[in-house]
Amino acid sequence: MMPATETTSPPLRPSGAPPHAARGEEGPPPVRARRDIVPLLLVPALMLAALPLVGSPASWVTLSVAGLAMGLMIFVMASGLTLTFGLMDVLNFGHGAFIAVGAFVAASVMLAMGPWMGSDSLWLNLAAVAPAILAAMVLSGLLGWGFERVIVKPVYGQHLKQILVTMGGLIVAEQLLKVVWGPDQITLTRPPALRGAFIIGDVAIEKYRVLAVAVGLVVFVVMQLALGRTRIGLLVRAGVENSEMVEALGYRIGRVFVGVFVVGSALAGLGGALWALYQETVTAAIGAQVMVLIFIVIIIGGLGSVGGCFVGALLVGLVANYIGFLAPKVALGSNILLMALVLLWRPQGLYPVARR
């Protein structure tokens, strides 16, 4: 619940008390909105359930951190996709192209900054990684803008054509990546500051995973703040519910959509860069590979819901790591099973988006 004075727009009532101060005279205080927290509780529940199965607490901590890191990276990549779907009913199968471009651009920049990347100084390492990630985001965002204009715009409202055309866009983009960067995979080494692990007692936590968790959480918090506390965020949330009414209030929702598309693409680029550093290799197929997980995540979360996407990503990351440890052969199958279970429970996903 946000008090009246916390919107980014200036306070609603510059003079006098905020409206809810008068509540007492008007009648009983309102019932608090009941937030649906059951899906949120699934994450700790899953972690607790995994503890006895994994056995060793040290392995459990390592796996949990790995799962959260993976989940948050997927969240970063998936959030833009779920928002564009919610806002304009566009499902972009070509989203993986932005991830791949982000990975390649970041890898190129980092390889070009070889000495800084190899240096033992944390600051020089970061000075190489930061511009690489920035470049990845900018180029993915630009590509997203072009993609929206050329590929997606002509097929608004036509699901079948959308799926076909955006899939075609993915094929072409993947091939162009091979034209520009060559068909072979690029090997990347994490800078020294991001290699190795923190050792606490007998628990080992990889440094890079901590960074991935931090970046993912920052993206999530910034996104929540932007959606919850800014006017643009208000427009996006309202548009997800009923874009026609947003138009009727006098806002050009198309511009908001392009903005969200570009931001979503840039985030995919960021996710691609993080993923590349995580895997330490980059191939043109990276986008298509991750897309499978992303689809599972946004289906689990409820198409269009950022909160659902967040919970879904954490569940998928955790399940992949726990099962990968317990029964490595069925790791990806386990995510399909997770998706099936969630859909049996809630056919529209964890947080179905209210629709007109």
Next chain:
Amino acid sequence: MAEALLSLRGVETHIGRYHILHGVELDVPQGGLTMLLGRNGAGKTTTLRTIMGLWRASAGAVRFEGRDITRLATADVARLGIAYVPESMAIFADLTVQENLVLAARSGPPRAERLDRIFARFPALRRFWTLPAGLLSGGQKQMLAVARAIIEPRRLLLIDEPTKGLAPAIIANMIDAFRELKDGDTTLLVVEQNFAFARRLGDTVTVMDDGRTVHHDTMDAFAADQALQQRLLGLSMDTHQ
């Protein structure tokens, strides 16, 4: 009668393969309240949506303050000072009451005196200020929908069936609200099925049937001619008092 703020000439609208409006003629006089009446499926809602640019007229012209707005995008129509309250109310259920109103106030934060007037008229909005609008009752949602349309001064309000499913006390409240608006400088075009309500508020009447406008009149003359009502609407207003 004052000159028309809004006028439709020969408006035809298709939705998909269906031809819904067949040459609608409508004048909404400046400063008055025009009631758009007609049986279910007569094309009243489609007329409002065509004015807003939510459906495209395939022929004819929609003029607002003398300017042709037939081809304008919905957002640009709204920016001319036309507000729309759809029948479904279309409040944003996941947004709070406050957020719904902040969004509706395009040019900046809502003005305190404006808010105070709205709160005086619809106290429930003050009470549930920070609640997601989806939790409001039907009547409260309608209040929010109307409040959203008047959070800033607008030239013309298009309101689709504001009394549908509302309790009599709330309807009385709506009547007062619309009177107050009319006494200000706001012009209203209201689609209505509740004839008692229509009669108490309307200055002029346009009746639609089968996608056409079939009758224009002042409300007083129309209310007096029961045979006409019977023919055009299939029932007399008095039976609905």
Next chain:
Amino acid sequence: MLRALLSDNLPRSRWLAAVLIVIVLALALAPFLFPGAKSLNVAVKICVFIVLAASYDLLLGYTGIVSFAHTMFFGIGGYGVAIALARLAPDWGAVALGTGAGVLVAVVLAALIGLFSLRVRTIFFAMITLAVASAFAILASQLSGLTGGEDGLNYRVPEALRPAFRLVEGDVLGVAVNGRIMTYYLVFLVSLALVLAMMRVVSSPFGSVLMAIRENAFRAEAIGYRTVVYRTVASCIAAAAAAVAGALLALWLRHTGPDTTLSFDLMIDILLMVVIGGMGTMYGAVLGATLLILAQNYLQDAMAAASQAASGVPLVANLLHPDRWLLWLGLLFILCVYFFPTGIVGRLRAARGRG
């Protein structure tokens, strides 16, 4: 007779009819017209992919749903025969058992996926089939004890299909009728039967309901058709046909692995065939599959030559590299979806309309 065979679904264009006759005749006489291992291999692939593309058209063109799991069903059929032949004796019983089991698994899986995802929104179907298919591909390469993993399975086929087998002593029209040719005709005839059967399906009342659902799902539901059931049944039929196609290819190749059956590249090929050939026509699948397989096998050589010629110009040489041919197909695909949604068949029929 011909009309009945084609289920009243005539080409409706003289050019289209001519092209179809050429394709069918060329395939029917392929061993004699184009002797040689490579060309026979191309002919088999054309037959198998015509079945795959036609069954995919049943989904994409007639039902209006996009599946990315078609190669999964193809693979299930292939692995069914492969595993049966590798584990049991190389005889017809194993072939029948493997094919039957493959078709059964494919249909059950298709029904499950359909009932799960078509209930909510068709867009779910596209996403879920993509996820399930890639999980299946990984599973197949992981369960190496059963599937041979990345290497796949090699096995012996029934005696009548082996190269050493001779149907008649001596040559027929200068060609020795050996087991390979027997296999070719098995593939050709079963493919032909499957395509004709699918044409019957789309011309049946069931097919009309599918198209009604594609045009307006809400209305079809309102009239009283259970759209989920119809779409799911269509998906099961397509899966069964794809599984049989997989079994045919398995018999021809005597090898089944992830690359030959499950790879996502194959899925893209099928998509291209149907869209470029013309969605919702069945004949489009025949044309699309034939063109694409021919191009894959012969056009790439031309691209290699062009790339060689352009070797001085760095980026252009890369663009023309035969491995990049998907780039050009992808562009063609996008243009087709935008500007020629009815594909080659639609163009040919439109040309007739004007002429």
